[in-house]
Amino acid sequence: MQDSTVDTAFDHERVVLHHGRRSGLPVIAAVHSTTLGNAVGGARLWTYPHWRDGLTDALRLSAAMSLKNAAAGLAHGGGKAVIALPPGTVLSAERREAVLRDLGDLVDSLGGAFIVGEDVGMHAEDMLIVREQTPWADCLPTSVGGIGEPAEPTSVGVYAAIEATARQVFGTADLNGRRACVVGLGQVGQRLARRLAAAGAKLTVSDIDPARQAIAGELGADWTEPGQALFTETDLLVPAALGGILTPDTVPRLRCAAIVGPANNQLSDDAVADTLAERGVLWAPDFIVNAGGVIYGVEVSLDGISPEAALSDVRRIGDRLASVFTRAERDGVTPLATALADAIARLTDPTGNGAHAFPP
Ligand SMILES: NC(=O)c1ccc[n+]([C@@H]2O[C@H](COP(=O)([O-])OP(=O)(O)OC[C@H]3O[C@@H](n4cnc5c(N)ncnc54)[C@H](O)[C@@H]3O)[C@@H](O)[C@H]2O)c1
Numbered sequence: 001m002q003d004s005t006v007d008t009a010f011d012h013e014r015v016v017l018h019h020g021r022r023s024g025l026p027v028i029a030a031v032h033s034t035t036l037g038n039a040v041g042g043a044r045l046w047t048y049p050h051w052r053d054g055l056t057d058a059l060r061l062s063a064a065m066s067l068k069n070a071a072a073g074l075a076h077g078g079g080k081a082v083i084a085l086p087p088g089t090v091l092s093a094e095r096r097e098a099v100l101r102d103l104g105d106l107v108d109s110l111g112g113a114f115i116v117g118e119d120v121g122m123h124a125e126d127m128l129i130v131r132e133q134t135p136w137a138d139c140l141p142t143s144v145g146g147i148g149e150p151a152e153p154t155s156v157g158v159y160a161a162i163e164a165t166a167r168q169v170f171g172t173a174d175l176n177g178r179r180a181c182v183v184g185l186g187q188v189g190q191r192l193a194r195r196l197a198a199a200g201a202k203l204t205v206s207d208i209d210p211a212r213q214a215i216a217g218e219l220g221a222d223w224t225e226p227g228q229a230l231f232t233e234t235d236l237l238v239p240a241a242l243g244g245i246l247t248p249d250t251v252p253r254l255r256c257a258a259i260v261g262p263a264n265n266q267l268s269d270d271a272v273a274d275t276l277a278e279r280g281v282l283w284a285p286d287f288i289v290n291a292g293g294v295i296y297g298v299e300v301s302l303d304g305i306s307p308e309a310a311l312s313d314v315r316r317i318g319d320r321l322a323s324v325f326t327r328a329e330r331d332g333v334t335p336l337a338t339a340l341a342d343a344i345a346r347l348t349d350p351t352g353n354g355a356h357a358f359p360p
Contacts (some may be wrong), residue, residue, distance in 0.1 A: 042119025054084025104133025157292025
């Protein structure tokens with residue numbers, strides 16, 4: 001599945017597609033913008049029907065990173081890397097290492113315009129290999145003084161966003177007894193499911209990996225098949241798998257009051273935000289909700305801010321989202337329109353926001 005949304009006009013600064021010298025695999029780096037500073041974003045290691053689908057994903061994800069970083073007030077632009085595995089590829093340990101080195105070389109060739117972290121399909125340990133090829137790699141394991149998996153701060157930010165969304169829709173952030181459905185029990189989804197269960201939410205969970213059903217048992221959650229998960233009757237739908245799931249076809253069948261989750265690029269295109277609003281479903285813009293990992297990574301790794309102070313900034317995602325909801329309601333527009341306007345205002349006025357141009 002590929003992530004979608006974000007305008008498809010070509011407005012990227014630089015896109016490089018390499019045939020990995022060691023691995024023979026397609027490795028892509030997309031630098032969308034360095035207007036606010038050098039681009040930051042993760043690398044995704046995923047199987048695509050065709051490498052062109054991986055390229056499309058890189059283009060859209062990097063553009064979304066520009067919005068995310070701008071809306072979060074970071075002095076960085078947006079970038080994304082994709083390692084596009086052909087269908088049926090099973091990576092041996094040697095080939096995995098080879099493609100990670102290919103990725104490192106590609107990022108290095110950009111000379112610091114893009115600092116790469118990890119995304120879906122990658123782990124902090126992988127970044128150690130990437131780092132051997134380039135200094136422009138982040139999200140190293142905590143064992144070597146890195147920030148580790150960004151999933152932890154991401155989930156802290158998403159949880160603050162879930163509370164803000166509940167307050168907006170139900171008048172209270174108390175999740176005790178509130179129904180929530182988490183779709184995707186990966187690094188972020190699993191953490192959210194645990195936090196929601198601890199808060200007393202009535203949970204439904206799902207994943208395409210049947211082994212994750214054990215987590216449902218552990219948390220006392222209902223399990224639903226992935227094909228049906230989106231249409232679960234629930235208060236809060238929490239998309240925590242891949243993007244492109246909210247489409248003109250799926251939105252009419254939703255049975256939730258609000259949608260708030262970490263998945264990138266949840267809308268198949270921006271017009272779906274209007275359809276959601278017409279149906280009375282509150283959608284929390286994903287690029288506001290899931291910025292916790294990048295905020296934490298930039299502040300701790302690059303800006304030298306303490307982990308505690310960075311986490312407190314991550315929790316402010318709840319306030320930022322509440323402000324988006326309030327202004328959208330006041331102006332009679334969707335939360336997406338308000339969040340986009342915030343991000344674009346920063347991108348078009350970098351000097352007024354303490355941002356610096358690349359190179360810093
Ligand atoms: N990890 C982060 O810090 C971070 C930050 C920002 C955004 N995100 C986004 O959040 C989402 C989840 O990230 P993650 O790091 O947890 O990834 P992950 O790879 O650890 O987990 C994704 C999970 O989704 C499952 N999945 C895939 N397709 C599914 C489907 N159709 N139905 C149900 N489950 C499905 C996978 O089996 C896997 O368990 C992604 O869209 C990612 O881009 C993650």
